[in-house]
Structures are given as C-alpha cells and as structure tokens.
Amino acid sequence: MNNRLxxxxxxxxxxxxxxGYSLPKNQFGSYSVPAQLRRKEDAxxxxxxxMTVVRHYTNLSANNFGVDxxxxxxxxxxxxxxxxxxxxxxxxxxxxxxxxxxxxETVQGAEEVCQQLCKSLCELTGLYAFTLKPFAGAHGELxxxxxxxxxHESRGDEARKKVIVPDSAHGTNPASAAVCGLEIIEVKSDxxxxxxxxDLERLVELEGDSIAAMxxxxxxxxxxxxxxxxxxxxxxxxxxxLMYYDGANLNPMLGAARPGDxxxxxxxxxxxxTFSTPHGGGGxxxxxxxxxxxxxxxxxxxxPYHGNFAVAMRALAYIRSLGRxxxxxxxxxxxxxxxxxxxxxxxxxxxxxxxxxxxxxxxxGLKDKSTGVTTMDVAKRLLDYGYHxxxxxxxxxxHESLMIEPTENESKETIDGFIGVMRKIxxxxxVNPDEVKSAPHLTPIGRVDDVLAAKHPVxxxxxxxxxx
Amino acid sequence: xxxxxxxxxxxxxxxYVKVEGNYGFIGITDYAQHALGNVVYVDMxxxxxxxxxxxxxxxxxxxxxxxxxxxxxxxTVVEVNEALEDTPExxxxxxxxxxxxxxxxxxxxxxxxxxxxKAYEAFCENA
Numbered sequence: 001m002n003n004r005l006x007x008x009x010x011x012x013x014x015x016x017x018x019x020g021y022s023l024p025k026n027q028f029g030s031y032s033v034p035a036q037l038r039r040k041e042d043a044x045x046x047x048x049x050x051m052t053v054v055r056h057y058t059n060l061s062a063n064n065f066g067v068d069x070x071x072x073x074x075x076x077x078x079x080x081x082x083x084x085x086x087x088x089x090x091x092x093x094x095x096x097x098x099x100x101x102x103x104x105e106t107v108q109g110a111e112e113v114c115q116q117l118c119k120s121l122c123e124l125t126g127l128y129a130f131t132l133k134p135f136a137g138a139h140g141e142l143x144x145x146x147x148x149x150x151x152h153e154s155r156g157d158e159a160r161k162k163v164i165v166p167d168s169a170h171g172t173n174p175a176s177a178a179v180c181g182l183e184i185i186e187v188k189s190d191x192x193x194x195x196x197x198x199d200l201e202r203l204v205e206l207e208g209d210s211i212a213a214m215x216x217x218x219x220x221x222x223x224x225x226x227x228x229x230x231x232x233x234x235x236x237x238x239x240x241x242l243m244y245y246d247g248a249n250l251n252p253m254l255g256a257a258r259p260g261d262x263x264x265x266x267x268x269x270x271x272x273x274t275f276s277t278p279h280g281g282g283g284x285x286x287x288x289x290x291x292x293x294x295x296x297x298x299x300x301x302x303x304p305y306h307g308n309f310a311v312a313m314r315a316l317a318y319i320r321s322l323g324r325x326x327x328x329x330x331x332x333x334x335x336x337x338x339x340x341x342x343x344x345x346x347x348x349x350x351x352x353x354x355x356x357x358x359x360x361x362x363x364x365g366l367k368d369k370s371t372g373v374t375t376m377d378v379a380k381r382l383l384d385y386g387y388h389x390x391x392x393x394x395x396x397x398x399h400e401s402l403m404i405e406p407t408e409n410e411s412k413e414t415i416d417g418f419i420g421v422m423r424k425i426x427x428x429x430x431v432n433p434d435e436v437k438s439a440p441h442l443t444p445i446g447r448v449d450d451v452l453a454a455k456h457p458v459x460x461x462x463x464x465x466x467x468x
Numbered sequence: 469x470x471x472x473x474x475x476x477x478x479x480x481x482x483x484y485v486k487v488e489g490n491y492g493f494i495g496i497t498d499y500a501q502h503a504l505g506n507v508v509y510v511d512m513x514x515x516x517x518x519x520x521x522x523x524x525x526x527x528x529x530x531x532x533x534x535x536x537x538x539x540x541x542x543x544t545v546v547e548v549n550e551a552l553e554d555t556p557e558x559x560x561x562x563x564x565x566x567x568x569x570x571x572x573x574x575x576x577x578x579x580x581x582x583x584x585x586k587a588y589e590a591f592c593e594n595a
Contacts, residue, residue, distance in 0.1 A: 393533060450531045451506045454509070454529070
C-alpha cells in the first residue's frame with residue numbers, strides 16, 4: 001500500500017492565466033447565444049498546464065485501493081477480481097465505437113451480445129426472460145417490482161400494495177418498494193438468522209389479499225442459506241403474492257442452485273458482483289431483471305436502448321471465458337473460502353450464528369470484549385497491514401458486525417495471510433489495545449474524526465475556502 | 469455497562485417513557501445509545517404532531533447506522549428537545565436526562581403494555 005499522502009486539490013494547483021490547451025480557430029463563422037443563456041461570469045475552473053494535471057491525477061490514483069492492489073474482503077459486495085480480458089473485449093472498437101442510433105442492420109453483432117447474455121443468464125438462473133435495461137442493482141429492484149405491480153394490475157387485482165421484506169434485508173429492498181409506491185411489511189428473523197416462518201404465517205394470514213410480493217435475498221445478508229424456501233414460496237404464492245429474488249448474493253449459488261427452480265418469479269442480478277464487472281463509482285453498473293414465463297410482457301421501459309451495453313459485454317466475456325463447467329465452481333469455491341476463514345478465526349472473534357455459511361459470514365466483534373477494542377478499531381488496524389477493511393456495522397442485527405466475503409478468486413496463501421493478520425490484531429487488542437484503538441498508523445491519513453465528518457461535512461472547495 | 473433507570477417504562481425497540489402527570493418524556497435508552505455509538509443527528513417531529521404507539525416518529529443517526537424511532541405511546545407532541553438539534557451527542561452523555569420529545573398521553577393504559585426497569589434489563593441481557 002502507498003503510504004505517502006498526496007492531498008492536493010486541483011483548485012489549489014491553479015495559476016491564473018495558465019492553460020494546457022489551445023483551441024482551433026473558430027470554423028463556424030459568427031454565432032450568437034441568446035443573452036439570457038450567456039454566462040454572467042467566468043466558470044470557476046482550475047487553470048493548470050498539462051503536466052500538472054497528469055501528475056495530480058496519477059498521484060491521487062496512488063492513494064486509491066482496489067482489488068488490483070490487494071485483498072478486499074468487503075462483505076455483501078462481492079469484490080471479485082475483474083479479469084482484464086473483460087476490458088479488452090469491451091474496448092474492441094467494433095463495439096466501443098457504436099452509436100445507439102445507428103441503423104439496426106449495422107449493429108447486429110451488438111444485438112447478438114445482448115441476446116447471448118440474456119440466454120446465459122436464463123440458463124444460470126432458471127428463469128425465462130431477461131431485460132438488460134436497468135442501470136444498477138437498485139434500479140433492477142425497482143424494475144422487478146414494477147413488473148410485479150403491472151402483473152397484479154393486469155388481473156384487476158389492484159389492492160395488492162404490500163411487500164414483505166425480512167428484517168435482515170439490504171436497505172435498498174424497502175427503499176425500492178417505497179419508490180414503486182408499495183408499502184413495506186417486515187418479517188422477523190429467527191434465532192438461526194433465517195426468516196421466522198411463524199411470523200411469516202402470521203403476516204400472510206393478516207395481510208392476505210394485500211400482499212403483492214415477498215422480497216428475499218438468498219443466501220441472506222448474514223451469508224446464510226434460507227433453508228425454508230419451499231415453505232415460504234408456498235405460503236406467499238397461496239396468498240396470491242409473487243416471489244422476488246434479490247440477486248445481490250447470487251455468487252455462491254452459481255453451480256449450486258437456481259432461483260427459478262426455487263419458485264422465484266422475478267429477480268435482478270448485479271453484474272458488478274457475480275459477473276465481475278466494475279463496481280459502482282468505478283464504472284457504470286447493470287442490474288438485469290429476469291422473470292418466469294408469462295411475466296415478460298410486463299417489462300417496463302426503464303432506460304433507452306440496452307442499458308449499459310459495455311457492462312453487458314464484460315459480463316458475457318466473463319461467462320464465456322469460464323465456460324459452462326468452470327462457472328459451476330464459482331459458488332462452491334466462494335463458499336469454501338468463506339467457511340475456511342470463519343472456522344480459522346471463530347476462537348478469537350465472536351461468531352453469533354454457528355454453522356455452515358455460504359459466501360460470507362458475520363462476526364460480532366472480538367470474542368474478548370474486555371479490551372474495549374471495537375469492530376471499527378479492528379477494521380482500521382487492518383489498513384495498517386495492507387488489507388481493505390471488511391464491511392462493518394452491517395447487518396444491523398448485531399452491535400459489532402464485521403462481515404467478511406473473500407470471493408472465489410483468492411489463493412490459499414492470500415487467505416492464510418489475512419487469517420494470520422486477523423489473529424495478530426486479536427492478540428494486539430489484548431497486549432497493546434491503544435495501538436489498535438488509534439490505528440491506522442501507516443496510511444497517508446490517520447484516524448479520521450467520523451463524528452465531525454457526519455455532523456459537518458465539507459464537500460466542495462468553495463465551502464472549504466469559506467471555512468478558512 | 470449500560471444502565472437501566474427505575475420508574476420508567478420501556479419498549480422492545482429500546483425507547484423509554486418517563487411519565488409526569490398526563491405527559492410522557494420519550495427518549496432512547498442507555499443501552500440503545502451504547503449500541504448506536506456516537507449520535508450525530510436526531511430527526512424529530514414537530515410540536516402538535518400526533519404520535520401512535522408502535523409507529524415511527526423520527527430517527528437517530530450515529531456514525532454506525534440510522535435507526536428509526538418508534539413511539540411507545542400515543543399522543544400529541546407538546547415539546548421537542550431543541551438542544552439535540554445542535555448537540556445530538558447529549559444523548560451519548562446521558563440518554564435518560566436528554567429525552568427527545570414530550571407527549572401529552574392520549575391513553576395511559578398503553579403504558580401497561582410496556583416493560584418496567586427489571587423486565588427491560590432482562591430483555592437486554594437476552595438480546
């Protein structure tokens with residue numbers, strides 16, 4: 001990890017009158033912009049020469065950490081490696097140079113890519129049809145719920161406005177339902193961390209004809225496989241609701257089981273998780289939505305054209321380079337890696353729900369709570385050892401959640417190295433707790449004041465200037 | 469670690485009610501503020517808003533998470549603790565002293581459904 005701080009803002013490098021470009025002569029003769037549309041003052045842009053700009057962004061990028069730098073066990077996010085062949089394929093000029101309004105007969109290759117990806121996703125999930133239009137996972141959730149709403153409306157069953165969501169669900173589930181104009185009812189988790197069947201029976205009895213759907217993530221956000229899917233699916237379908245599968249945790253299912261076979265009617269897939277395309281912020285996302293036969297007429301037009309086509313290309317490149325046999329190893333290897341880490345650390349970290357997990361699992365902080373070292377401290381200390389921190393304080397079911405997801409890609413050596421460091425930190429917490437509580441020490445920026453950042457965020461240069 | 473105060477009524481979602489006459493002072497418990505960590509924002513209703521037992525009336529945001537607040541009782545908000553707007557961390561200093569809203573109770577029998585200090589203490593131990 002780079003431990004030299006590069007902390008300049010491009011605005012701070014600006015010199016009045018400096019420029020790194022020269023515009024060509026105006027070739028269009030005179031033109032006039034209507035007075036009311038003209039700028040009243042110059043845009044407050046930084047003025048820099050080219051070399052300053054190049055060095056600035058190169059140095060900034062050296063402060064970044066990604067899966068190409070090191071191990072990134074961010075639970076619930078499936079930070080798997082993005083193979084470089086994906087990028088090569090997506091950059092082929094025959095695809096990258098296309099314009100979405102080109103005549104259809106000139107883009108048949110791109111159409112074929114979309115169809116092949118949809119076909120592969122159908123085969124991998126056991127569903128009948130996919131749309132590639134949604135731009136991200138949450139957009140996919142909204143799209144899927146729109147399908148469900150339209151389906152009920154098409155049957156004149158307009159009273160179905162409620163969506164059952166487990167209390168362990170990702171926050172996007174209730175948010176998407178609310179954006180879609182649906183109401184949320186929460187079903188509790190039982191002591192095993194799975195959907196509480198008794199509570200679900202009660203809700204179904206109570207709400208019956210008003211249930212539009214149940215949204216489930218399987219394995220759930222605790223990394224546990226929901227074993228009662230057949231019972232749950234029967235209950236919800238008997239009440240007239242549809243089953244929605246949140247594909248956020250689809251990765252461990254590849255090669256193990258298919259949502260379509262489990263009785264799910266609608267699902268979305270986060271291509272940036274399971275199918276190795278870049279994550280949000282690092283590139284546009286994609287959240288294709290799949291449905292069982294009979295629901296495909298209800299696909300809404302949520303975006304023009306084919307969504308983020310270049311992301312779809314990367315996903316297809318991934319599926320094709322693994323091939324039908326190898327892709328079946330993804331789920332089992334992701335599951336093996338997670339269980340190996342869990343079993344290797346559960347004597348020093350608190351494992352609230354014992355047993356086999358799927359691709360990820362949750363510790364409830366250190367086992368020895370007497371040192372006062374929290375999950376936040378452990379996460380910060382990991383940065384000193386060159387690892388990205390796991391997801392912390394999610395899910396909300398435990399106070400000191402520390403959620404680890406290694407993915408299938410990592411070698412045993414890398415995983416053993418991580419286990420060794422986690423054990424070392426647990427030991428440090430006992431013999432030198434202050435060292436851990438004040439971590440990180442080796443990163444460009446030490447422990448940040450997250451309370452101040454939350455209460456008083458300074459997010460623009462102008463705001464910063466006003467403060468000084 | 470977390471303290472429980474005698475004489476208050478407690479909900480399973482970790483709010484308390486301190487009753488004075490026909491009024492109830494509602495806040496989050498010491499256990500809740502411990503679990504949340506540093507509180508950075510409290511979203512409160514307006515005076516004259518109605519609150520309903522078991523339903524959401526605001527939210528507490530900490531560096532860890534944002535959590536909805538559920539009213540343990542029904543009634544009308546007669547006062548909000550304005551000090552929390554600028555200094556939400558008062559909740560971390562003393563959660564029982566720094567109530568969030570004061571409510572005129574519409575049905576005092578609702579208090580019977582809540583836990584006393586002893587029952588709440590046992591509830592937290594099993595949580």
